[in-house]
Amino acid sequence: MTPNPNQNLKPNPNPNPTMKWSPTLRLPSEELPVLSEVDVAVVGGGPSGAAAAIAAARNGARTLLVEQRGFLGGMGTLALVPAFCPFTDKEKPVVRGIGLELMERMKRSCRPAYYEEYRDQLDWVPIDAEVLKRVYDEAVLESGASVLFHTFVGQVLLNGDRNAVEGLVLVNKSGRSVVKARYVVDASGDADVAALAGAPFQKGGESGELQPGTMCYLLAGVDRGRFKQYLADSGDTGQIPKAVRLAQDNGHLPPGRREVSGFAWISDSLVGVNFGHVFGIDGTKAEDLTRAAVEGRKLVRTQVEFLRSCVPGFENAHLVSTGEQIGIRETRRIVGDYRLVQDDFTSMRSFPDDIARNSYFIDIHMATSKESMDMRHLPPGRSHGVPYRALLPQGLGNLWVAGRAASADRVVQGSLRVMPNCFAMGQAAGTAAALCAADGGTSREVDVKRLQRLLMEQGAWLGEMNGRCESHG
Incomplete structure (x- = not known):
């Protein structure tokens, strides 16, 4: 008897008759090996993920960083985005901590002529991608975190109440396996883990338009x-x-x-x-x-x-x-406990739970060739706060989303999305996850004042109102 290749296929109810019908296939259940058990799993090795992994490990958490490529760095190495966006508000650095540390380390690792030219520059510093890859490797491993390259997260495992991620199903050349994690930082840039876990998100503008990509x-x-x-x-x-x-x-x-x-x-x-x-x-x-x-x-x-x-x-x-991949500016934005909106940016608002400051201008690239760019700047020396709540996806108690997918409207995302801000949000998320790993509890039970003190002790700057206004250098 000739086997029927469609015998295991079943119709997929199609609520939209204008869309092409697609068959589905039910996979058999399987048992997967548990690769490891960690305190903190970080998914995505761009600026936010690297900073999160370093911060979590430095603060004592058993940390695994999972990255789909064979190197870290995200858009700066993968897409060859040629320069770091500004770390300063034109008067002082507002992004410090791990992000500034890594950029300065890259400078020192470059040729003497490069270092001499850019030693004192903090804005629009050119990226030497091959040097930066090694800097990320060294810094993450020195922190005590483990790294697994060439690996995707294909599925998340939720607890019985479906309000916490208990494990990640990894897919790579070794096959499929599970990492059990007490806490997870989604630094994918696209809120991939949050979306797989069922967290609400937004994408693009009112008509679904997205900022374009660029092949650098x-x-x-x-x-x-x-x-x-x-x-x-x-x-x-x-x-x-x-x-x-x-x-x-x-x-x-x-x-x-x-x-x-x-x-x-x-x-x-x-x-x-x-x-x-x-x-x-x-x-x-x-x-x-x-x-x-x-x-x-x-x-x-x-x-x-x-x-x-x-x-x-x-x-x-x-x-x-x-670039190995085209540079991406915008995809999903989580719906978090707080959503940064345009008025927060223009009024330069601070929040009691600030974990970062942002001074980069609103930089929305046109969705079609017939539109124009949307750019809006803050005055020199001014910035707005990024609240801890913007990293917390609704409905999940052990997941942080750091980077360009943090909770914001489309206008603010056009400012928040750049690499220095991703470093700052990643450091905050990794530090918060380490605090949870040490004390237990959920992401919403973190002592925010303690988190802020720890971030500042470890180099972050949270504005004059949060204590220190030290000079750089």
């Missing part, structure tokens, strides 16, 4: 001196808006943002480039990420040809690498 890249063989001379002679600025607009008007570049987002000079002949957009990308969908990778590399080719032919200093530019 690295160019060698560039002449920085000749480029500077071009700027002086032409009156163009560092983001070359004159050259970009002329090329767009002539059809040599596609429509969209009318300037380069940024050049980050690692040396006088090596530059990271953040330029252009790929629209309509949902970073939580593999199909969209696949399309973005193909379209992004095609767009980079067009951009490099433009730079070689139209921008002095780039005539001999050689494309060294594009």
